[in-house]
Amino acid sequence: xxxxxxxxxxxxxxxxxxxxxxxxxxxxxxxxxxxxxxxxxxxxxxxxxxxxxxxxxxxxxxxxxxxxxxxxxxxxxxxxxxxxxxxxxxxxxxxxxxxxxxxxxxxxxxxxxxxxxxxxxxxxxxxxxxxxxxxxxxxxxxxxxxxxxxxxxxxxxxxxxxxxxxxxxxxxxxxxxxxxxxxxxxxxxxxxxxxxxxxxxxxxxxxxxxxxxxxxxxxxxxxxxxxxxxxxxxxxxxxxxxxxxxxxxxxxxxxxxxxxxxxxxxxxxxxxxxxxxxxxxxxxxxxxxxxxxxxxxxxxxxxxxxxxxxxxxxxxxxxxxxxxxxxxxxxxxxxxxxxxxxxxxxxxxxxxxxxxxxxxxxxxxxxxxxxxxxxxxxxxxxxxxxxxxxxxxxxxxxxxxxxxxxxxxxxxxxxxxxxxxxxxxxxxxxxxxxxxxxxxxxxxxxxxxxxxxxxxxxxxxxxxxxxxxxxxxxxxxxxxxxxxxxxxxxxxxxxxxxxxxxxxxxxxxxxxxxxxxxxxxxxxxxxxxxxxxxxxxxxxxxxxxxxxxxxxxxxxxxxxxxxxxxxxxxxxxxxxxxxxxxxxxxxxxxxxxxxxxxxxxxxxxxxxxxxxxxxxx
Numbered sequence: 381x382x383x384x385x386x387x388x389x390x391x392x393x394x395x396x397x398x399x400x401x402x403x404x405x406x407x408x409x410x411x412x413x414x415x416x417x418x419x420x421x422x423x424x425x426x427x428x429x430x431x432x433x434x435x436x437x438x439x440x441x442x443x444x445x446x447x448x449x450x451x452x453x454x455x456x457x458x459x460x461x462x463x464x465x466x467x468x469x470x471x472x473x474x475x476x477x478x479x480x481x482x483x484x485x486x487x488x489x490x491x492x493x494x495x496x497x498x499x500x501x502x503x504x505x506x507x508x509x510x511x512x513x514x515x516x517x518x519x520x521x522x523x524x525x526x527x528x529x530x531x532x533x534x535x536x537x538x539x540x541x542x543x544x545x546x547x548x549x550x551x552x553x554x555x556x557x558x559x560x561x562x563x564x565x566x567x568x569x570x571x572x573x574x575x576x577x578x579x580x581x582x583x584x585x586x587x588x589x590x591x592x593x594x595x596x597x598x599x600x601x602x603x604x605x606x607x608x609x610x611x612x613x614x615x616x617x618x619x620x621x622x623x624x625x626x627x628x629x630x631x632x633x634x635x636x637x638x639x640x641x642x643x644x645x646x647x648x649x650x651x652x653x654x655x656x657x658x659x660x661x662x663x664x665x666x667x668x669x670x671x672x673x674x675x676x677x678x679x680x681x682x683x684x685x686x687x688x689x690x691x692x693x694x695x696x697x698x699x700x701x702x703x704x705x706x707x708x709x710x711x712x713x714x715x716x717x718x719x720x721x722x723x724x725x726x727x728x729x730x731x732x733x734x735x736x737x738x739x740x741x742x743x744x745x746x747x748x749x750x751x752x753x754x755x756x757x758x759x760x761x762x763x764x765x766x767x768x769x770x771x772x773x774x775x776x777x778x779x780x781x782x783x784x785x786x787x788x789x790x791x792x793x794x795x796x797x798x799x800x801x802x803x804x805x806x807x808x809x810x811x812x813x814x815x816x817x818x819x820x821x822x823x824x825x826x827x828x829x830x831x832x833x834x835x836x837x838x839x840x841x842x843x844x845x846x847x848x849x850x851x852x853x854x855x856x857x858x859x860x861x862x863x864x865x866x867x868x869x870x871x872x873x874x875x876x877x878x879x880x881x882x883x884x885x886x887x888x889x890x891x892x893x894x895x896x897x898x899x900x901x902x903x904x905x906x907x908x909x910x911x912x913x914x915x916x917x918x919x920x921x922x923x924x925x926x927x928x929x930x931x932x933x934x935x936x937x938x939x940x941x942x943x944x945x946x947x948x949x950x951x952x953x954x955x956x957x958x959x960x961x962x963x964x965x966x967x968x969x970x971x972x973x974x975x976x977x978x979x980x981x982x983x984x985x986x987x988x989x990x991x992x993x994x995x996x997x
Contacts, residue, residue, distance in 0.1 A: 411492045414550060415442025415539055416559035418493055422534050423567050424483035425490075426450035429532065432574055432594065436564055439581040441556030443539055443547075451531040455503040457511035457523050463501070464515055466491045483655060494518060496546070497539040503532040517542040561589055565610045568592050569683055570654045572599075572606035599632070607634060607683055611647060614640070615681060620727050622684070624719035627711050629688040631719045636681035637730060638673040638974045647681035652693060652704050654685070659704060662686075665713040669720035672846075672936045673971055674978040682720070686712055725970035729807065729982075803960060807967050808982070811959035818950040820959045827990065831982040833959075834950045835975040836966055842943035842976050843969050846936070854886035854935060856901040862892075863911045869895040871919050878922070885932060889915075903935055940976040 412418050419436060426434045429452025439445035455463060466488060493499050494515035504510035504526075512526035540546040550556060561578060568576045568590075578590040592609050595602035600621050608616035619634035636647070650662050662684070670680040694705040706712055803810035808831070809824035820831040867875070872895040875882075879889050886903030899911040914934070948954070954962075966972040966981070975981055 411488050412496065412539075414559060415446060415556050416563045418442065418446055418497075418536055418539060419448070419560050420563050420567070421489035421493070422446070422448040422536075423564065425534075426452055426532070427567070427571060427574065428482045429453045431531065433577075434574060435577045435579070436560075437579045437581055437586070438557065438560055441550075441553035442560055443550060443553070443556065444537060445581065446536040446539070447533065449531065449533045454505040454508075454530060454532050455501075455511075456505045456508045459505075460501060460503065460511055460513040460523050461520065464491050464494055464499075464513065464520055491515075493536055493539075494520070496542050498537040498541065500535045500537075501532065502526045502528050502535075504528045504530055506530070557589075564590060566649060566656045569603075569606060569610060569649060570651050570656065570685070572602040603632075603683075604634070611681075611683075615647065619681070619683075620723045622719050622723050624715060624722065626715045626718075627708070628692065629686060629712055629715055631684065631686055631712075631715050633682065633684040635669070635684070635720045635723055637727065638670060638680070638724070638971070638978045639980045640681060641670075641674055641678040641978055642681055643678065645679045648679070649683045651683075651685045652695070653687055653690060655695060655704075656702070657704050658702050661706075661709055661713055662716065665716035666720070669717045669724075670978075671933055672842075672940070672976065673724070673974055678978050684716065686715075688712075727973075728968075728970060729966045729972040803963075806963070808963040811956050811963060814954055814959065817953055820954070820962070822959075822963060824984070827984060827986040827988075829963075829982050829984050831963065831966075832975075832980075833948050833952075833954065833962065835979060836962060836972065836981040837947040838943050839972050839975050839981055840962075840965055840969050841947050842940055843971065845939045845943055849935070849939065854884070855904040856886040856888060857904040858901050859899065863899040864892055865897045865899060865912045865915050867895050867897055867915070867919075871895070872897055874919060874922050875915060878918075882918075885935065887914075905935060905939070943976065 411421065415438065419438070419442065423434060423436065426448060429450060431450035431452035433451050435447075435449040437445070437447040437449075490499070490501070495518040498514070498516045500512065500514045502510060502512040510526040510528035511523050513523050514521040540550075551559075557580065564576060564578050568574070572595040575594045576590065576592045577588065580587045580589050592606060595605045597605075600623075604616050604621075607619075615636060616634070618640040619636045622631055622633045622635055624631045633651075645663070648663060648666060650657050650659060650666075652659075666680060666682055666684065674680060692707045694707075801810070804823055805825050807824070808829050809822035811820055811822050813821045814833075815821060818833055820829075820833055822829040822831065872891065875889060875897060876891060882889060883901075886901065886905075887899070888901035889897050889899050892898035897915065899915070902909055902911060948962075973981060
């Protein structure tokens, strides 16, 4: 019982001043976690130098070699030794740590890399001769003349050779190489007017892993081209542009349609003043924007850029600069939610083109036979006559030429109402038939549309219920006996801070002495609920994301269930007028391209795709 704690020795510990080499190795532990971290720091330095072309090469996953070449402003022979000193930087003068307009500003990356690896910097500024300096394990060599046309070449060899323990924490070469590629692609998203090339060196062979040439034109066109190159054309074709601002913060970028969702959060990219960040609050806002158009097991895809006054955001939170802190956190969060929802609403009934691709892929045509005769593409007059001939008939007996073999159609056909021919030119076309009492077949000008009548009407009813709820407010029911919930003082204060917002959603709370909270009203639409469990769920979200949508999501879930029960059921036969009315309402209703769970409500097949299935191309 009298034993001393192990950290207390027999003698008083002595305070020592660490030398620069030890300090740099400690700093490297925060700044350089893996080869991809070194690539990030060096590429950001190149961007700060005004480079328009950046080439990255690595070997063995970046463990033995990382080489960054750029055509930026370069450095002089006098600059090179200073660049390897801790907290030496050209980015800021130290007078204002909030007004930061560059990626780097701490002056730690180069000395940290030189402390744990073998670093060589070759650079040439305009009007000066090229020079080179080497540092190995913290020992800086002399500046020497070199040969270089312009810009800077930074070569890092044998990363962590000076701290062998760190090597044990690195992953396989393939995993580290993938991390490097992800880092370069993320930085390339924010700089569409800069060319990036990533190469892997394996022995005497060099393989190009990624290449993105500088884009041209206006911002959104250039950004769309760059994202199409990095994330694929499917994302670029199925994303809506974002351009909104609020209180000095501007939101730009692209957000994918709900029907283009992912099984994991692998296509969510956030940038603040061009800097890639991973921020729980911003990611929570992104999820909130899709809360009623995606199921819980699906994740949205988006590339979001927030631009604001540097003094309204603190980027000096962590040495790796991957986290930021906003002065008014609610402003960017609300901007993301409303900006994305507004952009998705403007997309109207649009659905992802990948839905049609998947549909065509699911179709299995018969093996192709040698083509004997392929008729030419019909004229426009022939197409109009064909459309007229395809009008739904009262019965199959009215067909111009009777069928010569028994035929039992599964489609229910109706006579065409007046004016149906003009509906072909509408986005969702004119209804032609109903299959299996659930799927509406509509003919468009350039193809056909298959609509899930229950899913489509469910979305329409849901949007009407949400609009009514927003217009009239959430009705609250007073509890006969208020429910008292015991919380900690910090939890009670956190809930009372958002009491006004909760009251707008029908949940009335107030302090009840000490740290207890009294729940006096609950949303009537939820019926009987466990108020204590609901409050704790809200507290969990507040602690995790800084805001809570738990109550709103519960209300939306009830509205969704109501819309499901109040919508057209599968198995109900519909007249042509009803089918066309449903199509017209879909065209006029935002987000009608997906049901309440993010599944598509319709599939559009182009005539060219259908002809390709039959070998008519």
